[in-house]
Structure formats: C-alpha cells, structure tokens
Amino acid sequence: MTTSGPPERTRLWSRRETREVFILWAVLTVLLVIFSMTVPDALMGVQASNTMTAVERTFTILSVAASPVAALVWAIALYSLVRWRRNGDWTPADEDGAPIRGNRGAVALWIGGSSALCLFILILGLAALQVASSPSENPRIAPAQARNPLVVDVTGEQWVWTFTYPQADVQTDQLYLPVNRAVVFKVTSDDVIHSFWVVQMGIKVDANPGETTTTQTYPNRIGVYDVRCAELCGLLHADMETTAHVVKQPQFTAWLKANQTRSK
Amino acid sequence: MSTVDTAETQRAAQPPAGGLMRRLNMGTGILAGIVFAFIGHWVATSMISANPDEAPSGVQVASQVHIITMAGWAIGFMAGLGAFAGPLRWVLGNDITHADEMFLAGKDQGVGRYFRFTTDHKVVGIQYLVLTMTMLGVGGTMAMLIRTNLITSNSGFLGPQTYNSLVGLHGLTMILATIIMVTGPFGNFIVPIMIGARDMAFPRLNALSLWLLVAMLPVLYSAAFMGGIPTGWTGYTPLADQGPGGVDAYLMAIILFAISTAVSGMNITTTVLSMRARGMTWNRIPIFVYGVVASVALAIPAFPMFMTAEVLLGVDRGLGGTFYVASGGGQPWLYQNLFWLMGHPEVYVIVLPAIAALMELTAVFARKPLFSFNAAVLSIAGIVGLSVMVWAHHMFTSGWATALNGSFMLTTELISIPTGGLFLVIVGTIWRGRIWTTLPMMSTYAMLWNFIIGGVTGIYLSDVPLDYALHGSMFVTAHFHYTLMGAGLTGAIGALAYWFPKMTGRMLDKTLGFVSFWLVQIGFNVTFLGMFMVGMEGQPRRVVHYDSVFATGNFISTMGAYVIGVGMLVLLYAVVSSWRQGELAPMNPWGAKTLEWTVPNPIPLENFPVMPVVTEDAYGYGKPVVAQPEPEPVPVGANVDSGTGLHGDAVGEEVTRSSSSSADRGTT
Numbered sequence: 001m002t003t004s005g006p007p008e009r010t011r012l013w014s015r016r017e018t019r020e021v022f023i024l025w026a027v028l029t030v031l032l033v034i035f036s037m038t039v040p041d042a043l044m045g046v047q048a049s050n051t052m053t054a055v056e057r058t059f060t061i062l063s064v065a066a067s068p069v070a071a072l073v074w075a076i077a078l079y080s081l082v083r084w085r086r087n088g089d090w091t092p093a094d095e096d097g098a099p100i101r102g103n104r105g106a107v108a109l110w111i112g113g114s115s116a117l118c119l120f121i122l123i124l125g126l127a128a129l130q131v132a133s134s135p136s137e138n139p140r141i142a143p144a145q146a147r148n149p150l151v152v153d154v155t156g157e158q159w160v161w162t163f164t165y166p167q168a169d170v171q172t173d174q175l176y177l178p179v180n181r182a183v184v185f186k187v188t189s190d191d192v193i194h195s196f197w198v199v200q201m202g203i204k205v206d207a208n209p210g211e212t213t214t215t216q217t218y219p220n221r222i223g224v225y226d227v228r229c230a231e232l233c234g235l236l237h238a239d240m241e242t243t244a245h246v247v248k249q250p251q252f253t254a255w256l257k258a259n260q261t262r263s264k
Numbered sequence: 265m266s267t268v269d270t271a272e273t274q275r276a277a278q279p280p281a282g283g284l285m286r287r288l289n290m291g292t293g294i295l296a297g298i299v300f301a302f303i304g305h306w307v308a309t310s311m312i313s314a315n316p317d318e319a320p321s322g323v324q325v326a327s328q329v330h331i332i333t334m335a336g337w338a339i340g341f342m343a344g345l346g347a348f349a350g351p352l353r354w355v356l357g358n359d360i361t362h363a364d365e366m367f368l369a370g371k372d373q374g375v376g377r378y379f380r381f382t383t384d385h386k387v388v389g390i391q392y393l394v395l396t397m398t399m400l401g402v403g404g405t406m407a408m409l410i411r412t413n414l415i416t417s418n419s420g421f422l423g424p425q426t427y428n429s430l431v432g433l434h435g436l437t438m439i440l441a442t443i444i445m446v447t448g449p450f451g452n453f454i455v456p457i458m459i460g461a462r463d464m465a466f467p468r469l470n471a472l473s474l475w476l477l478v479a480m481l482p483v484l485y486s487a488a489f490m491g492g493i494p495t496g497w498t499g500y501t502p503l504a505d506q507g508p509g510g511v512d513a514y515l516m517a518i519i520l521f522a523i524s525t526a527v528s529g530m531n532i533t534t535t536v537l538s539m540r541a542r543g544m545t546w547n548r549i550p551i552f553v554y555g556v557v558a559s560v561a562l563a564i565p566a567f568p569m570f571m572t573a574e575v576l577l578g579v580d581r582g583l584g585g586t587f588y589v590a591s592g593g594g595q596p597w598l599y600q601n602l603f604w605l606m607g608h609p610e611v612y613v614i615v616l617p618a619i620a621a622l623m624e625l626t627a628v629f630a631r632k633p634l635f636s637f638n639a640a641v642l643s644i645a646g647i648v649g650l651s652v653m654v655w656a657h658h659m660f661t662s663g664w665a666t667a668l669n670g671s672f673m674l675t676t677e678l679i680s681i682p683t684g685g686l687f688l689v690i691v692g693t694i695w696r697g698r699i700w701t702t703l704p705m706m707s708t709y710a711m712l713w714n715f716i717i718g719g720v721t722g723i724y725l726s727d728v729p730l731d732y733a734l735h736g737s738m739f740v741t742a743h744f745h746y747t748l749m750g751a752g753l754t755g756a757i758g759a760l761a762y763w764f765p766k767m768t769g770r771m772l773d774k775t776l777g778f779v780s781f782w783l784v785q786i787g788f789n790v791t792f793l794g795m796f797m798v799g800m801e802g803q804p805r806r807v808v809h810y811d812s813v814f815a816t817g818n819f820i821s822t823m824g825a826y827v828i829g830v831g832m833l834v835l836l837y838a839v840v841s842s843w844r845q846g847e848l849a850p851m852n853p854w855g856a857k858t859l860e861w862t863v864p865n866p867i868p869l870e871n872f873p874v875m876p877v878v879t880e881d882a883y884g885y886g887k888p889v890v891a892q893p894e895p896e897p898v899p900v901g902a903n904v905d906s907g908t909g910l911h912g913d914a915v916g917e918e919v920t921r922s923s924s925s926s927a928d929r930g931t932t
Binding site: 017040043044045051052054055058059062063066069070072073074076077080081084085086089090092094095096097098099100101102103106107110111114115117118121122124125126128129131132133187191192193195197199200202203204205206208209210211213214215226228229230231232233234235236237238 | 424425428431494495496500502503506590591596597629630631632633634635636637638639661662663666669670673674677678680681684685687688691692694695696697698699700701709712713716717720723724726727728729730732733735736737797800801802804805806807808809810811854855883884885886
C-alpha cells in the first residue's frame with residue numbers, strides 16, 4: 001500500500017520518464033514522418049490524373065498528421081516495457097503501481113489534441129471532396145476545358161466493360177482518353193453491381209443496374225493504365241479488367257474516327 | 265429470481281427423474297432436426313408441385329424448398345433439444361419445478377450437461393467458448409486455403425467458383441465468430457460473477473441463444489454443398505438474387521444468428537441492469553461489463569436490420585419479390601443500407617468488448633487503477649452513439665446519396681475522438697505501472713500496436729476522395745483485419761488467457777502461450793502489412809488471380825498467414841492440453857480485485873455462497889484514494905475473499921481496503 005517515488009504534486013515536466021518519453025516520441029515521430037513522406041507515394045505509383053495527385057497528397061498529409069499520435073502511444077508502450085517491467089512474477093507482497101486515477105490536464109490535452117486533428121483532417125477532406133466531385137472548380141484546369149468535358153458512358157456486365165462515346169458514336173472495350181481534357185464517366189450496369197475503377201487515376205464508382213452514377217477526372221499523363229472491377233460480381237470477377245490509354249488529342253481524334261468507321 | 269428463493273414455495277415434489285425433458289440432449293436434437301428437415305422438404309416439394317399452373321421459376325422453387333427445409337431443421341433441432349420444454353410446460357399449466365430447474369441448470373451432472381439445454385451461465389459460457397474456437401478454426405482453415413491460392417499470381421490451386429465461395433464463407437464465419445467471441449464466452453461466464461449475480465436474468469434464454477447458434481452451423485455450412493456463397497460475406501444484391509442455393513443457407517443462417525443475438529443481447533443487458541450485487545453502483549461496475557453491455561446493446565438495434573435485409577432477400581428469391589431487383593422497381597441500395605446499418609455498429613460490437621477486456625486486465629497487470637474510469641465509460645458511450653450514424657461510409661463509391669458523403673465523413677472521423685479516449689485510458693494505466701508481462705498483458709501491447717495501424721488506416725478510408733481510390737481494394741481488407749483481428753481477436757485471446765484459470769480451474773501453459781503469441785502477432789503483421797502494400801498498388805479484393813505486379817506483396821502475405829496458422833495451432837494445443845492437465849489454478853492467480861476472483865475453483869452452481877456487498881470499485885491498487893468516509897463493517901466486501909475455495913491460497917489485501925484513511929485522498 002505504500003508507493004515510493006516523489007509526491008504526485010511534482011510537476012510533470014520535471015519527471016525523468018516525461019523527458020525520456022518525450023525524446024522517444026520525438027524520434028519515433030521523425031521516423032514515422034519520413035516513412036509517411038516516402039512509402040505511400042512509392043507504393044501508389046504513377047499519378048495519371050490530377051485526382052490521383054490529390055489522393056497521394058492527402059494520403060501523405062494524413063500520414064504525417066497521424067505520425068505524432070501513433071508515435072506517442074508507441075513511445076509510452078515501449079518505454080513502459082523497458083523501464084517499468086517487473087522482473088519475474090507478481091507476488092502478493094509486491095508493491096503496486098502509483099494510484100493515478102486520472103489527470104484532468106492529460107485528459108483535456110488528449111481530447112483537445114485529437115479534436116484539433118480531427119477538425120484538421122475533416123476540413124482537408126471536405127476541401128478535397130469539393131475538388132474531386134467537380135473538377136471544374138480545380139484552379140489548375142482551364143475553365144473552358146472544364147466546361148466541355150469528354151463524356152464516356154461506361155457499362156459493366158458480367159464480366160466486361162463497354163465504353164461508349166456518345167459525342168462521337170463509338171463503342172469499345174478499351175478506354176481511350178485524350179490527355180489534358182476533363183472527362184466525365186457515366187456508369188451503369190446491365191446485370192449485377194460492378195465497380196468502375198481506373199487505378200492510376202484514383203477514381204472509382206459503382207455500376208448499378210437501373211441507375212447511372214457519375215465520376216470525373218482530368219487525365220494529365222500519357223500512358224497505359226489499368227481498369228478493374230472493384231466489386232465482387234460473380235464467377236469471373238477477377239478477369240473483369242481492361243486498359244485505359246491516355247493519348248495526345250490528335251491521336252485520340254484519329255482513333256475515334258477509325259473506330260467510327262469500323263462500327264458502321 | 266434465483267431458484268433458491270422458490271424452493272420454499274413449490275408444491276409437492278415431482279418425481280425427481282420424470283419427464284421427457286430429462287432425456288433430451290444434443291443427440292435427440294439432431295435426430296429431431298433431421299426428421300423435421302425431411303418433413304419440411306417433403307411438405308415444400310409436394311406443396312409446390314401441387315400447383316403446376318402457378319409454378320414459379322426454378323430458382324424460386326429451389327429457394328422455397330431450401331428455406332423450408334432449413335427452417336424445419338432449426339425448429340426440429342431446438343424442439344428435440346428441449347428448448348421449448350419450459351414454455352410448453354407453462355402452456356400446459358404444469359410449471360417447471362425447482363427440481364426441474366436444478367436439472368436444467370446442470371446440477372450434479374457430469375460432462376453431459378455441456379450437451380444439453382443447460383441454463384447455468386458458466387456452462388453456457390464454456391459452450392460459447394468451444395463454439396467460437398471451432399468457428400475460428402474453420403474460418404482460419406479457409407483463410408489458409410485462400411492465402412495458398414494467392415501465393416502466386418495465377419496458382420490455379422482453386423477455381424473461381426470455389427474461391428469466391430471460400431471468400432464468402434471465410435468472411436461470414438469469421439464475422440459471426442468474432443461477434444460472439446468475447447460477449448459469448450466471457451460475457452456469459454464472467455459478467456454475472458463480476459457483478460455479483462447468481463445467474464443471468466433469463467437463464468433459459470441464455471441457453472436458447474447458444475443453441476440457436478449450434479442450429480445455425482449446419483445451415484451455414486450446407487451452403488458449401490449448394491453452390492457456396494459466391495457473393496462475399498456482404499451478400500450484395502442483385503448478385504445474391506442470382507446466386508445458387510448457398511445464398512438461401514446464408515440468409516437462413518443470418519436469421520438464426522440475428523435471433524440468437526437479440527435474445528442474448530436482451531439477456532445480458534437485463535442481467536447487468538437488474539442483477540447487480542448490493543453496492544455495485546454504476547461507478548463501481550468493472551469496465552469490462554461496460555464493454556460487454558455496450559456491445560450487446562448495440563447489437564439489439566443492429567442485427568434486426570440484417571435480419572430484415574435477409575428476410576427481404578428471401579422474399580425476392582423464394583417468392584419472386586423485387587425489393588432489390590431494379591427491373592422490378594426494387595433498389596439494390598436498399599440492401600446495402602440495411603446491411604451497413606448493421607455492418608458498422610457490428611464492427612464495434614466486435615471490438616468494444618475486446619478492448620474493454622484489455623482495459624480490465626491492464627489495470628491488473630500494471631497494478632494500477634484504471635486511468636480515468638469516466639473517460640473510459642464516456643469513450644465507449646461515444647463510440648456506441650456515433651457508430652450508428654456512420655454506416656454509409658461503406659457506400660461512398662456506391663453512388664447512393666453522394667451529397668451525404670461529406671456528412672458521413674464527418675461522423676466517421678468524429679469516432680476517432682472517443683477511440684483516442686480508449687487509447688488514453690490504456691496508455692494512462694500503463695504509465696508508471698509495475699508491468700507484469702503475462703500473455704494477457706502482452707495482448708494489450710499487441711493491441712496498442714495493431715489498433716493504431718487499424719485506426720489510422722481507417723482515417724484514410726473515411727476521407728472520401730481517398731476512399732474513391734482505395735475502396736474495394738486489398739487496402740480495405742488489411743484495414744479491417746487490423747481492427748477485427750489485430751485489436752478484436754488479440755483482445756479475445758488476452759481475455760481467454762486472463763480468465764482461463766477461472767473458467768477451467770487450471771493455468772494456461774505459459775511457454776506455449778508466449779510462443780503462440782509471438783508467432784501470431786509477427787505472422788499477423790507480416791500478412792497484413794503485405795496486404796496494405798498490394799492494396800495501395802491497386803489489387804482489388806476477392807480476386808482469384810491477380811496481376812503479376814502484386815506478386816511480392818501477396819507472397820509475403822501468404823508466408824505471414826502460414827505463420828499465423830502455426831501460431832494458432834500452438835495456441836489450440838496450449839488451450840487443450842492446459843485444460844486437460846494444466847497446473848491447478850489458485851483462486852486468484854493474478855491478484856485481481858474484481859468479484860469473479862473471490863469465488864472458489866471450481867465455481868459452485870450459484871457462484872456465491874454468501875451474496876457479496878460491494879463497497880468500492882475494483883481498481884483499488886496502490887494507495888487507496890477512494891476511501892470510505894467512515895469505515896463500516898462489511899460482511900463480504902467486493903474485493904475481500906469470500907468462502908473457502910478448493911485452492912484457498914488466494915491473495916487478500918483486505919486489511920486496508922475499506923478502512924483507508926481520508927488522509928490518503930487528494931494525491932492525484
């Protein structure tokens with residue numbers, strides 16, 4: 001029933017463990033921030049649209065913001081294992097730990113800190129959502145461009161994607177897009193629910209039977225990308241994938257023309 | 265009311281060995297279940313074929329036959345088991361006698377009571393434990409098959425049909441098992457003793473909830489012989505509408521499970537509300553009880569949603585309804601909404617009691633009071649409140665009500681505040697503790713590691729634009745395994761190791777426990793960090809083969825999964841061998857202060873020879889800071905050892921407990 005050590009009234013900062021945990025926390029935070037700034041970008045790969053650029057940026061910012069929180073919990077856990085671990089088993093004669101039943105300051109600081117972080121990620125997310133759901137409000141896109149997006153009708157059926165270009169009367173099973181032009185996908189399904197996902201462009205929306213859903217982006221990098229189905233849609237779900245080609249505008253026009261003739 | 269109270273008022277004694285009820289057990293249940301299933305099958309087939317003019321489509325016929333057959337099995341099994349004996353006797357005006365109640369409680373029966381409709385909460389707790397471990401074993405085996413198939417990009421180990429079915433069955437088995445894994449075994453066995461009750465409020469409903477799950481298992485796994493559940497555990501329509509007979513098994517299993525959960529939830533909630541010992545005020549109830557009540561109370565509104573969703577699906581499949589069929593004016597988003605109205609609270613149904621168990625045992629093994637009991641309770645309450653308002657974050661990409669995405673992002677991210685509160689409580693309890701690194705305590709540390717990762721990755725997914733990129737990918741799979749397995753299952757294993765001595769009377773083998781702990785935790789992190797990797801690279805969930813760019817991450821995941829598998833086998837061996845011939849446990853091996861450690865091993869039928877009176881909470885470690893104003897004589901204190909146990913070498917610190925001077929106060 002007796003507890004050794006200085007009285008509880010001692011200021012928190014003057015305690016040895018506070019300072020040591022602080023140092024450990026700072027080190028872990030730095031390590032986690034370095035991890036956050038390098039690994040996610042590397043894993044998520046090429047950014048084929050401004051949407052994906054925003055996605056990777058948000059991922060990094062959230063990781064950096066979460067780093068001090070994770071570091072604090074892990075620092076205290078690690079420190080307690082090293083410093084306060086008991087040697088051998090407990091026996092009834094052993095002393096108990098300090099009877100700390102709470103600390104208003106710590107609770108207030110914790111809740112205040114987590115609320116502030118929560119508010120921060122919320123504002124960040126809402127702003128990003130605003131841009132993602134209407135690329136025309138993205139300052140990096142020319143207004144004229146945004147007003148005249150390319151429209152692609154996407155239809156999922158077990159287990160193929162069909163892309164229709166209503167402005168040009170073309171239908172294909174591979175997606176062709178001109179670079180640096182806003183594009184709007186109108187997605188629907190003929191049977192079950194599929195999910196239209198252009199991986200490197202960071203966009204995804206479900207294809208629902210009887211409904212049309214919309215997603216949009218602004219491809220800004222020439223290349224060949226992956227289109228996958230992200231909703232289990234039956235037997236050959238894993239095979240429901242195709243490619244998205246982002247090409248220069250003249251090539252795109254030529255491709256449209258070539259396919260128009262072929263389909264007629 | 266306890267059965268002892270009615271002993272004086274009963275009428276003339278009934279013949280002690282009489283009654284059909286006493287001859288019923290699991291065997292007669294299975295027999296009656298099979299008979300009823302055949303009757304149901306015959307009725308269904310003959311009824312439908314009698315109406316050739318109005319013959320519905322082939323899918324509908326098959327679906328009707330499946331559902332009626334399975335309902336026949338469930339009703340027959342429960343009847344043959346004796347589940348309806350009580351109500352039946354009551355209807356016949358021939359109420360259950362005291363002797364009957366004692367029989368139902370399993371008095372003086374050997375192992376046989378574990379195979380009967382036994383009402384003793386301790387028997388039900390053990391039955392739940394075995395059931396949960398069985399289900400986790402089945403689900404784990406399926407996980408091994410899934411990971412084996414994914415070892416290379418196109419291994420061909422499983423065909424797409426088998427693979428999709430396994431994914432659905434694995435998911436459903438694990439979700440159902442993890443929902444019951446803490447509140448079932450420990451909520452039934454430990455909670456009544458923890459609050460100083462002699463049994464649950466409704467002992468027969470308690471047995472009913474358990475045996476409904478047993479009845480559910482053959483229904484669920486019959487899916488494997490009827491085309492499987494190729495829809496994933498979510499059973500999204502219209503894929504489920506066109507699915508094979510396995511989907512009928514899926515929906516019947518969910519209906520049985522939902523009834524069981526409702527019964528169990530009401531029972532546990534009522535028990536805690538009304539059966540607490542004298543002096544067990546709300547601020548003295550151990551935090552684990554709060555976690556269990558939060559879990560089961562949350563399940564009460566959640567699971568009826570699931571059941572409704574599946575009843576409507578049954579109508580669609582069996583009776584040609586169009587609730588979810590767009591061409592018939594139905595709406596697949598309706599299913600998704602009903603499903604996730606259950607599906608997100610369900611996550612906390614799983615995680616809350618596990619984390620509450622870890623909080624409980626962290627105080628014991630840090631030898632410190634819980635850091636800010638109020639923050640712990642408020643955090644649990646906050647999570648419960650918010651968790652029913654976040655369901656549509658599972659539907660950000662579905663296209664349903666995109667205007668609401670921002671609001672659901674708000675409610676989802678708000679959950680991080682009370683969740684942070686849980687971390688604060690545990691970290692604060694560890695702070696300056698005297699850490700005794702037993703297996704339960706190690707589980708707390710593992711949870712601190714895993715749940716931070718699970719929580720932070722949850723924040724990414726709550727961010728709508730990020731979710732547009734990550735939804736439906738392996739990233740999501742890794743995220744929820746980090747929460748449900750990394751926090752939930754780790755907590756359940758911690759709870760098992762912690763309460764093992766009380767539940768079995770023997771100590772869990774320490775060495776084997778540590779070996780399995782490290783294998784499982786290392787394997788777990790390898791598996792799911794690899795899965796985060798392929799998810800961020802763009803691998804969709806639930807694919808039988810994948811692009812070769814994901815090969816490295818998948819190989820890592822599979823290797824990790826095998827390590828988990830070995831670790832779980834070691835744990836299983838440790839549990840079985842320790843249960844059979846482990847070292848006998850003292851009454852209170854951990855020096856804990858909650859009431860369950862004041863009853864002897866083995867625990868007598870009605871737990872407490874003398875009803876306890878509680879004078880303070882269970883966290884009076886170190887200097888007692890919550891002192892009574894005046895020392896009062898206490899017959900049997902909350903933390904004072906009562907009775908004489910078989911292994912009466914329990915620790916007692918009763919001397920200073922209620923007589924601590926007020927001079928010790930104010931030290932925080």
